[in-house]
Amino acid sequence: MSMTLQPNSRFLGTLPDGQRWLSLPAAESAGFAATARLPRSLKVIAEDMLWRLPEDEARTALQALAERRAGTTLSFAPGRALLQDFLGIPLMTDLASLRDILAEAGRDPKLLDPVIPVDFVVDHSLTVFHAGSPDAALRNRQLEMERNRERFAFIKWCQNAFGNFRVIPPGRGIMHQVNLEWLASVVRDTGGIARPDTMIGTDSHTTMVNALGVLGWGVGGIEAEMAMLGMPLELRLPRVVGVRLTGTLAAGVTATDLVLHMAEFLRGIGVVGDFVEFFGDGVAALPLADRATIANMAPEYGATCAYFPIDGATIAYLRMTGRTEPHLQRIEAYARAQGLWQDAGDTAPAFDTVCDFDLGAVAPCLAGPTRPDQRVALASVPASLDARARQLGRPLPEKPADALEDGAVVIAAITSCTNTSNPELMITAGLVARNARARGLRPKPWVKTSLAPGSRVVTDYLDAAGLSADLDALGFQTIGYGCSTCNGNSGPLAPEIAAEIDARGLMTVGVLSGNRNFEGRIHPQIKAAYLASPPMVIAAALAGTLRHSLADEPLGTDQAGAPVYLHDLWPQPDEVAALVTRHVTAARFAASYGAGMETTADWEALQAPEGMRFPWDEASSFIRPSPFAALRAADPTQDPRLGALRSLLVLGDRITTDHISPNGAIRPDSPAGQYLQAVGVPSGRLGNFGLRRGNAEVCLRGMFDNALLENALVAPERGNRTIIAPDGPVLPVVEAAAAMARAGDGSIIVAGRDYGAGSSRDWAAKGLRLLGVQAVLAESFERIHRANLVGMGVLPLVFDGGRPDGLVLDGAERWALSFPGGVMPQGPVRLALCRPGAAPVPVPARIDIHSDAEAGLLRGGGVLPLIRSRLAG
Secondary structure, eight states, X not given: OOOOOOOOGGGEEEOTTSOEEEOHHHHHHTTOOOOTTSOHHHHHHHHHHHHHSOHHHHHHHHHHHHXXXXXXXXXXXXXXXXXXXXXXXXXXXXXXXHHHHHHHTTOOGGGSOOSSOEEEEOOSOOOOSSOSSTTHHHHHHHHHHHHTHHHHHHHHHHHHHSSSEEEXXXXXXXXXHHIIIIIOOSEEEETTXXXXXXXXXXXXXXXXXXXXXXXXXXXXXXXXXXXXXXXXXXXXXXXXXXXXXXXXXXXXXXXXXXXXXXXXXXXXXXXXXXXXXXXXXXXXXXXXXXXXXXXXXXXXXXXXXXXXXXXXXXXXXXXXXXXXXXXXXXXXXXXXXXXXXXXXXXXXXXXXXXXXXXXXXXOOEEEOSSOTTOEEEGGGHHHXXXXXXXXXXXXXXXXXXXXXXXXXXXXXXXXXXXXXXXXXXXXXXXXXXXXXXXXXOOOOTXXXXXXOOSSHHHHHHHHHTTOHHHHHHTTOOBOOSSOGGGGTOOOOOOHHHHHHHHHHTOOEEEEESSSOOOTTTSOTTEEEEEEOXXXXXXXXXXXXXXXXXXXXXXXXXXXXSOEXXXXXXXXXXXXXXXHHHHHSOHHHXXXXXXXTTTOOHHHHXXXXXXXXXXXXXXXXXXXXXXXXXXXXXXXXXXXXXGGGEEEEEEOOSOOBHHHHSOOSBOOTTSHHHHHHHXXXXXXXXXXXXXXXXXXXXXXXXXXXOXXXXXXXXXXXXXXXXXXXXXXXXXXXXXXXXXXXXXXXXXXXXXXXXXXXXXXXXXXXXXXXXXXXXXEEEESOBOHHHHHHHXXXXXXXXXXXXXXXXXXXXXXXXXXXXXXXXXXXXXXXXXXXXXXXXXXXXXXXXXXXXXXXXXHHHHHTTSHHHHHHHHHHO
């Protein structure tokens, strides 16, 4: 499955340190297309094609790229892959199961091995079972190891059984922050030739590394398998949107405020599937850590990547995080020579479109209550909460007293690599805690507080600055080093708090410094969630409610009874800068990352199977053989059931992967919970769906198991509910799909705009395949989910010209779908809506595939049948 890389050697140059490099300017001088004015992100793609392709093919590909020919398909072979455990485990069960198929055919299982370096970071398993106590981190780590022993043993088996496969065990940090601070090389050495560091990751926030000038983005596990096995990824030539940054951030405005403004701004422009590239004089005004916050949240505004040029700030950050001086010199020399560097006054690249963003216009804010792009000025947060309550049919009473009432903040979490990677934000949070402590303020007793840094170096510099004690005093003790609350692992609320919320039906709130706040994601008892900077999380915990304005109402009263406002606690910029300079140092990063990133005592003690094939345990409820590895090629466009598809779900706009295949807690009364209890799992140990991604039976039953899902077929009911006929019973989605399958019927899901937003989790597509869904018809798709549907052989259809007015569905209708012109990129399909007793109504639609290669994947039934067929060869 490996690729033979034969660079076009006549285009090699030599850097000042003697290192050879593949030169786009040299290719241009030799008659290849002009690439000097290409956006920098596309120059990285161009270098990759010049490296891999035979000269004639490379010449043609670069010409099409330079001319920006509509419909051009680009190929891209990333240099490395980054996995996390929620998506990495199902990916590796696919590969382990494919090894079984190889062995059963009498072939060597080792034929299936990654051909590019893979880093597997175990960061998604940490749950906040314990918080607000000095031993919280220790107790959470013990529970993490105990409850995930089977999962971790499988990962450790992968570490030993597969080549090119490195594991960063639990407790070492969050994948994107570790990537930014340690893994990313910016310029790599491939066979003695300097090349750009490129990558893909099985997490949508992989884009964080774009801040360093490293091109990479999130993919589903299906595409990651292709890349790991040496198959270049194909993508439609993206529109490149240049964002010209001007001005500077005002005092008191944070990187979080900036990214929440940016998410709203770019969602408004519409950049789904685009490359976004930042340029202009304002870039130099942004520290690298602020750029990383913007790049991290690219999926929240829909972009494939959010690329920054390499410049002096990049080199300064790499120096601060402990990279060596010779390597920094090579990075600068290479970036300047290849045209990836930006200096003040440089001519801007030739973007497809340009928009301007004034950093000086950014103001303090939150985002919520259900989406990251719902930016809300601080003073307007109470009104946004009132609007959410009305949406849920529960108007809020008068502003509450100082007690657990509607609008109460019950979770306040400083979490996620998005913001904990930023030293200025974390030092500011520490100083706010210090000032609050000095005034005698404490979080309200109903608030669950936690701090989960993205790397251990954060703890090191907070300790050195003397701020950890202040955070601890306010209940923000470190609970561990992992995603935790940001990916839904917020853990249980205190029993008395949970009981009162349920008994009184309270509308409670979470505030977190994460990147997502989708419905049902953070905690099942929370009806609204807001994204905030780390210091603003502390402010929300002190206030204890969002019914009052954090901007201009007191957060509490001090020992003398005087009101204390946010501005009383906020530190001066020079105080923050002085502490960052003094304590966030290269020596501190070197010491932190030098202390055994690839092992821990717990990991060393973990017992794992041996051998090239995994010994599956039929009794395991965590790790089971993948049903997808056995899929054989079958063209879904020829399925006879397409002539009479039934509506399984009718959904609205912005249906996220947290609606489709949630990560959250498994309820005992849910289909998945009932299944697990039937096989002997105690009701108190069900865990969450993310932890059981290695068991298809659990994840199948978890499809659409989101308590806030709105399905028009059963409105106004919410949750995991649908029907198979207008006069039939209301059933969980998995039961309805099974009934349709028993009747020999196929099914379709109908949705609005941006279907599949959010996480890159491929189970949102894999689960549809197991449910028997043949097609999804939507107004538009988010990039990663659309690719995952294609990879699983599920047909992504879009309304041609928008969703028709008056399209009222009740479950009695059937859909007739055919492909009279064959399957081609953006090709028309024949789709008709057939209601009982009425003539079929044509519905204009097309298939949302982007290349001939994707058409071929669909005709073959998806990626895994393709991999299997190549292995058989």
